Amino acid sequence: xxxxxxxxxxxxAGLVVVLLALGALPGLxxxxxxxxVEATVAAGGxxxxxxxxxxxxxxxxxxxxxxxxxDPGRSEPYYTGVVGFKEAFTHTPFAEFEEFEARNPPAVDxxxxxxxxxxxxxxxxxxxxxxxxxxxSEPA
Numbered sequence: 001x002x003x004x005x006x007x008x009x010x011x012x013a014g015l016v017v018v019l020l021a022l023g024a025l026p027g028l029x030x031x032x033x034x035x036x037v038e039a040t041v042a043a044g045g046x047x048x049x050x051x052x053x054x055x056x057x058x059x060x061x062x063x064x065x066x067x068x069x070x071d072p073g074r075s076e077p078y079y080t081g082v083v084g085f086k087e088a089f090t091h092t093p094f095a096e097f098e099e100f101e102a103r104n105p106p107a108v109d110x111x112x113x114x115x116x117x118x119x120x121x122x123x124x125x126x127x128x129x130x131x132x133x134x135x136x137s138e139p140a
Contacts, residue, residue: 034077
């Protein structure tokens with residue numbers, strides 16, 4: 001094999017490894033206090049229809065709703081990582097709330113009454129849930 005061909009193949013292999021690392025590593029970053037989505041059963045009002053949403057696409061919101069038997073229900077933690085680097089490469093609860101707002105703007109309240117200012121309402125199986133993004137240290 002010629003040295004030019006070998007160097008080109010090594011460069012391509014190196015690029016593939018770097019791209020795979022950029023895709024996998026940000027999800028492993030766990031720095032700072034985590035964000036959670038907390039769900040509580042709420043009274044009537046505007047809400048995003050959860051029947052039209054995939055649980056795989058909205059894992060934080062549906063995780064909180066499924067855990068809402070222990071009012072409030074809490075999703076898996078989301079760590080922001082270093083200087084927002086992780087957010088560009090991974091799925092976030094903030095992205096879920098942006099999608100809720102795009103689907104039904106009155107169902108999302110960004111007025112700031114919650115600590116992060118993010119509150120959404122989701123209707124699943126006929127029940128309306130108030131979802132809030134909270135930042136807390138690990139639960140005991």
